[in-house]
Amino acid sequence: MSTVMKIENLQAKIGDKDILKGLNLELEPGKVHAIMGPNGAGKSTLSKALVGHYDVEVTGGDITYKGKSIRDMEAEERALEGIFLSFQHPVEIPGVNNAYFLRTALNAKRKHEGKEELNAAEFLRLMRDHLEMLGMKSDMISRSLNEGFSGGEKKRNEILQMLILEPEVIILDEIDSGLDIDALRAVSEGINKMKDGKRSFLVITHYSRILDYIEPDYIHVLKEGKIIKTAGPELVGELEEHGYDSIEEEK
Amino acid sequence: MKLSDLKDMKVEALLSALNVKGREALAERFVTLGLPSKKSETYRYFDAETLFEKEYKTLDYLPKTIAESEKIIITDGVVTAAPKGLRIYTESCEQIDMEHFDPLYYLGHLLSPQVIKIEVDGDVELDLEHRFTQSETLISYRIVLYNQSNRHATLYENFVADAIKNSLVLYGYDMHIAQDSTLNVVKLQTMQSQQYNMVASNRVNVAKQANALLKSFDLGGEQGLQILKVDLDTRAHVEAGHLLYLNQDAKRGTVSQIIHKGEHSTSKQEAKNILDGKARGIFDALIRVEHAAKYTKAQQNSKAILLDEKAYMVSKPQLEIYIDELEASHGSTTGQLDEKQLFYLQSRGISYVEARKMLVIAFANTLIETVKDARHQERIKEAFEAVFYAAHQ
Numbered sequence: 057m058s059t060v061m062k063i064e065n066l067q068a069k070i071g072d073k074d075i076l077k078g079l080n081l082e083l084e085p086g087k088v089h090a091i092m093g094p095n096g097a098g099k100s101t102l103s104k105a106l107v108g109h110y111d112v113e114v115t116g117g118d119i120t121y122k123g124k125s126i127r128d129m130e131a132e133e134r135a136l137e138g139i140f141l142s143f144q145h146p147v148e149i150p151g152v153n154n155a156y157f158l159r160t161a162l163n164a165k166r167k168h169e170g171k172e173e174l175n176a177a178e179f180l181r182l183m184r185d186h187l188e189m190l191g192m193k194s195d196m197i198s199r200s201l202n203e204g205f206s207g208g209e210k211k212r213n214e215i216l217q218m219l220i221l222e223p224e225v226i227i228l229d230e231i232d233s234g235l236d237i238d239a240l241r242a243v244s245e246g247i248n249k250m251k252d253g254k255r256s257f258l259v260i261t262h263y264s265r266i267l268d269y270i271e272p273d274y275i276h277v278l279k280e281g282k283i284i285k286t287a288g289p290e291l292v293g294e295l296e297e298h299g300y301d302s303i304e305e306e307k
Numbered sequence: 308m309k310l311s312d313l314k315d316m317k318v319e320a321l322l323s324a325l326n327v328k329g330r331e332a333l334a335e336r337f338v339t340l341g342l343p344s345k346k347s348e349t350y351r352y353f354d355a356e357t358l359f360e361k362e363y364k365t366l367d368y369l370p371k372t373i374a375e376s377e378k379i380i381i382t383d384g385v386v387t388a389a390p391k392g393l394r395i396y397t398e399s400c401e402q403i404d405m406e407h408f409d410p411l412y413y414l415g416h417l418l419s420p421q422v423i424k425i426e427v428d429g430d431v432e433l434d435l436e437h438r439f440t441q442s443e444t445l446i447s448y449r450i451v452l453y454n455q456s457n458r459h460a461t462l463y464e465n466f467v468a469d470a471i472k473n474s475l476v477l478y479g480y481d482m483h484i485a486q487d488s489t490l491n492v493v494k495l496q497t498m499q500s501q502q503y504n505m506v507a508s509n510r511v512n513v514a515k516q517a518n519a520l521l522k523s524f525d526l527g528g529e530q531g532l533q534i535l536k537v538d539l540d541t542r543a544h545v546e547a548g549h550l551l552y553l554n555q556d557a558k559r560g561t562v563s564q565i566i567h568k569g570e571h572s573t574s575k576q577e578a579k580n581i582l583d584g585k586a587r588g589i590f591d592a593l594i595r596v597e598h599a600a601k602y603t604k605a606q607q608n609s610k611a612i613l614l615d616e617k618a619y620m621v622s623k624p625q626l627e628i629y630i631d632e633l634e635a636s637h638g639s640t641t642g643q644l645d646e647k648q649l650f651y652l653q654s655r656g657i658s659y660v661e662a663r664k665m666l667v668i669a670f671a672n673t674l675i676e677t678v679k680d681a682r683h684q685e686r687i688k689e690a691f692e693a694v695f696y697a698a699h700q
C-alpha cells in the first residue's frame with residue numbers, strides 16, 4: 057500500500073488542552089477517507105494540525121507528506137506543496153475582493169510550480185465553468201471574500217478554491233453542514249470532479265448524506281483524540297444505527 | 308535661518324527678524340500662540356523642536372514665467388507651470404483667519420506675504436504637483452483657493468522631491484468654498500529618505516450649503532503634520548478622510564478643528580491609520596459645535612492597526628458641544644491584523660507579506676474607494692504598495 061500522507065502518533069494541544077492523543081492515519085493516493093466522530097473529538101483540530109494552523113501546537117509524533125516531514129513547515133508552504141483545507145467556518149474578509157484573492161492564490165501556486173501567471177482576463181475565463189457547475193452567481197466573485205455569504209455560499213466558495221488550486225491532498229471539514237439538497241449535490245459534483253485516481257480526500261462529516269454522493273473508500277472513527285476504528289463504507293450504517301458508543305477501540 | 312530663534316520674540320523683534328512690515332496683527336497672533344513646542348496643544352505629539360533647531364537656507368520666491376502644462380507645478384514655492392487659461396496669480400492675501408489655533412498658520416503668512424492664488428473655474432479637475440529641489444532649505448509658501456458657486460471642482464495634489472536632504476516645507480491653504488458648491492481635494496504624499504519634513508497648515512471656510520471633501524493619503528516616513536481648521540456655515544458639509552500608512556520612525560498625522568457655526572451643518576471625519584516599524588501616527592481632532600449651530604450632525608471615527616509592537620497611535624477624537632439639538636458620535640479603536648484572516652490567506656499559498664498587504668489595503672479601502680476617479684484611485688494603491696513593499700522586502 058502506498059501512502060501520500062502519513063500521520064504517526066500525533067499529539068497536539070490547543071492552549072493547555074491535549075486534544076490529539078497519539079493519532080495514526082495514512083492517506084492513500086486516489087482514495088477517499090471519511091472521518092466521523094462525536095463533537096469535540098478533535099476532528100477540526102486534526103485538520104488544522106495538517107495545515108499548520110497557529111491554534112494547534114503539535115507536541116509529539118509526526119506528519120509526513122510525500123515522504124517528508126511537514127511538522128515545521130509554514131502554512132503557505134504546505135498549501136503551495138498541495139495540501140488544502142476547506143474550513144468548517146471560513147472567515148469573512150471585508151475589503152478583499154474574492155476574484156483578486158483567488159487569482160493571487162492561484163498565481164502564487166503557479167509561480168511555485170514554475171508556470172506563467174494568469175492575467176485577470178485569463179483567470180475569469182478559467183473561472184466561468186466552475187462557477188456554473190457550483191451554481192454560484194458571478195457577483196459572488198466580485199464581492200468581498202465570504203463577506204455576507206450565506207453558509208452554503210461559503211462552502212461553495214471553498215470548493216471553488218479547491219477546483220482552482222487543484223491540490224493533491226484535500227481535507228474537507230464538514231463541507232456538508234448547512235447545505236441544502238442542491239448545494240450538497242453541487243459541492244459533491246465539484247469534489248467528484250477532482251477525483252483523478254491520484255488525489256486523496258479526507259472528508260470530515262457527521263452525516264451519511266454526502267457519503268452517498270462521494271463514495272468513500274474508508275471510514276475512520278475519531279474519538280477522544282485518536283482513530284479508534286477503520287473500516288469500509290458499510291460502517292456508516294452501523295454508526296447511524298448504534299452511535300459512537302458502540303465502537304470499541306481496535307488494538 | 309533657525310526657527311527656534313523666533314521663540315519668545317516680541318512683535319517688533321519678530322517683524323524685523325522676518326523682515327516684514329505692517330503685519331502687526333498676524334505677528335501678534337503668532338506671539339500669543341507661541342512657537343510650537345512639546346508644550347503647545349497643537350504640537351504636543353509631533354516633536355516640532357527637532358525641526359526648528361536646524362539651520363535652514365532660505366529662498367526668494369520671485370515669480371517665474373509659467374510654462375503651459377496639464378498640471379499646476381509649484382517648484383520650491385513658486386508656480387512654474389499651469390494649465391492654459393487657469394487663473395493663477397501671485398498676490399497679497401486679503402482674507403486671513405484671525406481665529407486660527409495654529410501658530411504656523413500665522414508664521415506661514417508672515418513668511419509669505421505674497422501668496423499663490425488660484426481661482427478654480429467651473430466644474431474642473433485640476434492636478435497640482437509640489438516639487439522640492441533644495442536641500443537643507445526652508446521652503447515656505449501659501450496657496451489661496453477660490454471656487455465658484457454651484458460648481459463641483461476637484462483638486463488632486465501630489466508631491467515630488469529630488470534627491471534632496473533635510474529640508475523643511477511649511478505650506479498650506481486658505482480655501483474659500485463658495486455657496487452651493489463642492490470642492491474635493493485629494494492629497495497623496497509619500498515622504499521618504501529624509502528628503503524633507505513638512506507642516507501644512509490649512510484653513511477651510513465652507514459657505515452656506517457648500518461641501519468640502521478633503522481626503523489625505525499620507526504614506527512613508529519622516530515628520531509631517533497636517534493642520535486643518537474648517538469653519539462650517541449653515542447647511543455646510545465637510546467630509547474629511549485621512550489615511551496614514553507609516554513606517555520607520557515616522558511621526559505624522561492630522562491635527563484638526565472642525566467648527567460648526569451654522570445650523571444644520573454636518574461633518575464626517577474618518578481616519579484610518581496603519582503603523583509599521585517605530586512609527587507614530589497622530590489623529591488629534593476636535594469637533595466644536597457652537598451655540599448657533601443647532602441641528603448639527605457630527606461624526607468622527609479613527610481606527611488604527613499596528614503592524615509592529617513598537618508602532619504607536621495617538622488618537623484623540625474630541626467633541627466640544629454647547630447645545631443639545633444635535634446628533635454627534637465619535638469613536639476610536641486600535642488593534643492588530645486579524646490572525647484568522649491572515650491565516651486563511653496563507654493557507655491558500657499566499658505569502659505572509661502578500662497576505663498582510665492584502666489585509667492592510669482592505670482596511671484602507673473604505674477611504675481609497677471614496678476617490679471615485681479610477682486613475683487616481685489606482686495611483687493611490689500603487690503608491691501604497693510601493694511604500695509597503697519597500698518596507699517588507
Ligand SMILES: Nc1ncnc2c1ncn2[C@@H]1O[C@H](COP(=O)(O)OP(=O)(O)OP(=O)(O)O)[C@@H](O)[C@H]1O
Pocket residue numbers: 070071073075093094095096097098099100101102111144
Ligand atoms: N481555540 C480553542 N480554544 C480552546 N479550546 C479549543 C479551541 N479549539 C478547539 N478547542 C477544543 O478542542 C476540542 C476539540 O475540538 P475540535 O474542534 O477539534 O472538535 P471536532 O471534533 O471538530 O468537533 P465538531 O464535530 O463539533 O466540529 C474541543 O473540546 C474544543 O472545545
Ligand SMILES: [Mg+2]
Pocket residue numbers: 099100101144229
Ligand atoms: Mg469540527
